[in-house]
Amino acid sequence: MAxxxxxxxxxxxxxxxxxxxxxxxxxxxxxxxxxxxxVCRVCFRKMANEGKLPGVRKATW
Known part of the structure; x- marks a missing residue:
């Protein structure tokens, strides 16, 4: 935290x-x-895993 x-x-x-x-x-x-x-990469990852960012999902290939 800043x-x-x-x-x-x-x-x-x-x-x-x-x-x-x-x-x-x-x-x-x-x-x-x-x-x-x-948002920063840390918060981005946390929010993406919780499903709070629409259109973002883990990459699979």
Whole structure:
């Protein structure tokens, strides 16, 4: 989990667009965030296994 201060600072609009970065909407993680879903890989995997993401299923081949 991200610190509360970092999350609050992240929500404020940035002075320049290049300073913006993606964060997970659930846990606040900055790395490996899927843009399409807005969540990190850890939360994505957990939500996909629980069936909370429509159209996502485990790959089989």
């Amino acid at each position: 610190r509360k201060g970092l999350v609050e600072r992240w929500k404020k609009p940035k002075k320049f667009k290049t300073r913006e970065y993606t964060r997970c909407k659930i846990c606040g993680r900055t790395h490996s965030v899927y843009r399409e879903f807005g």
